[in-house]
Amino acid sequence: RGSSARSEAKSGRTDLIFLIRFRHCCLLRNQRCLLAYLYDRLLRIRALRWEYGSVLPNAIQFHMSAEEVEWFNRYKKSLATYMRSVGGEEGLDLTQDIKPPKSLYIEVRCLRDYGEFEIDDGTTILLKKNSQHFLPRWKCEQLIRQGVLEHILS
Amino acid sequence: MAEAYFPVAPGLGLEENFLSLDDILMSQEKLPGRAESALPRLAFALVQGAGTGDAIPEGSKLEIPLWLAKGLHDSKRRIISVELPKIYKEAWRTVFSADANVVDLHKMGPYYYGFGSQLLNFDNPENPDIAQTILQTFISRFRRIMDSSQNAYNEDTSALVARLDELERALFQAGQKGLNDFQCWEKGQASQITASSLVQNYGKRKFTDLDG
Numbered sequence: 001r002g003s004s005a006r007s008e009a010k011s012g013r014t015d016l017i018f019l020i021r022f023r024h025c026c027l028l029r030n031q032r033c034l035l036a037y038l039y040d041r042l043l044r045i046r047a048l049r050w051e052y053g054s055v056l057p058n059a060i061q062f063h064m065s066a067e068e069v070e071w072f073n074r075y076k077k078s079l080a081t082y083m084r085s086v087g088g089e090e091g092l093d094l095t096q097d098i099k100p101p102k103s104l105y106i107e108v109r110c111l112r113d114y115g116e117f118e119i120d121d122g123t124t125i126l127l128k129k130n131s132q133h134f135l136p137r138w139k140c141e142q143l144i145r146q147g148v149l150e151h152i153l154s
Numbered sequence: 155m156a157e158a159y160f161p162v163a164p165g166l167g168l169e170e171n172f173l174s175l176d177d178i179l180m181s182q183e184k185l186p187g188r189a190e191s192a193l194p195r196l197a198f199a200l201v202q203g204a205g206t207g208d209a210i211p212e213g214s215k216l217e218i219p220l221w222l223a224k225g226l227h228d229s230k231r232r233i234i235s236v237e238l239p240k241i242y243k244e245a246w247r248t249v250f251s252a253d254a255n256v257v258d259l260h261k262m263g264p265y266y267y268g269f270g271s272q273l274l275n276f277d278n279p280e281n282p283d284i285a286q287t288i289l290q291t292f293i294s295r296f297r298r299i300m301d302s303s304q305n306a307y308n309e310d311t312s313a314l315v316a317r318l319d320e321l322e323r324a325l326f327q328a329g330q331k332g333l334n335d336f337q338c339w340e341k342g343q344a345s346q347i348t349a350s351s352l353v354q355n356y357g358k359r360k361f362t363d364l365d366g
Contacts, residue, residue, distance in 0.1 A: 099346065
């Protein structure tokens with residue numbers, strides 16, 4: 001419909017210009033909707049890096065396009081480079097301690113079977129559903145965010 | 155996800171935000187208009203039950219979504235002309251100035267402020283009055299929204315938000331969030347690490363079978 005209108009308009013039927021303009025509006029509208037949708041997906045993917053961690057669960061990756069996975073990897077890299085460049089020689093992990101910490105060690109309860117978990121002094125802990133542990137905060141933070149552990153306040 | 159996800163907010167004033175999902179929804183709302191000349195072949199889009207190839211006769215009344223009205227409109231009114239929806243007209247404007255608090259802005263098209271601001275893009279002699287009314291309406295309703303959002307803790311707020319338009323609902327939610335964050339802090343829970351809300355949502359949707 002579009003191309004025939006265009007060729008008819010060129011050959012002198014100026015009243016069809018309205019049709020072309022109408023079609024153009026529709027195309028722009030579709031483009032806008034698509035771009036906004038894709039952009040919103042990127043905003044959510046970016047939020048995942050902060051909320052969940054640097055490794056996304058398969059369930060989520062399954063629903064991402066190859067370009068989105070690539071974008072996530074590049075974002076991760078940018079963030080890591082930036083974090084290395086601030087806070088002295090070791091860098092500063094900005095994704096940790098998002099809530100102000102009150103203590104070095106925290107009480108956690110395991111919400112589902114996870115398996116073995118190694119802590120800094122070399123000992124391993126078995127994370128079984130409903131088991132409770134007293135662990136260093138910085139080791140648990142990610143597992144809590146991922147829903148494996150639950151932070152218990154005394 | 156709630157804390158790190160910042161969607162594109164709707165635009166303020168005459169400009170929409172291109173990528174804002176709220177603005178896209180808002181610009182889908184319809185306004186009344188009129189075909190200023192015969193529009194060949196467009197009947198399929200704008201007239202119900204029309205066949206392809208039918209023309210819209212000159213002078214027909216149409217209901218056009220805002221995005222299309224903005225695209226087809228020009229000051230010489232060669233294709234279409236647009237009219238104000240009735241809630242922005244004189245009669246309703248007087249109602250608003252009498253007591254804005256009683257009006258159900260959700261029913262009157264849920265984007266009263268956003269859509270009203272967009273109407274100012276069409277040159278209409280009533281624009282200054284429309285702008286004034288929208289502003290005054292907001293001012294008179296704001297106090298109640300702020301108060302109720304700050305005082306409704308842990309209760310069902312559906313009655314409070316039922317008659318608010320989308321902009322007001324967003325404000326209400328912002329107030330609620332502030333209240334909840336404060337209460338959380340007062341209870342000493344501000345340092346408690348919580349699971350990402352995304353994880354909780356995916357758990358409900360049973361994606362765990364795809365995992366690993």
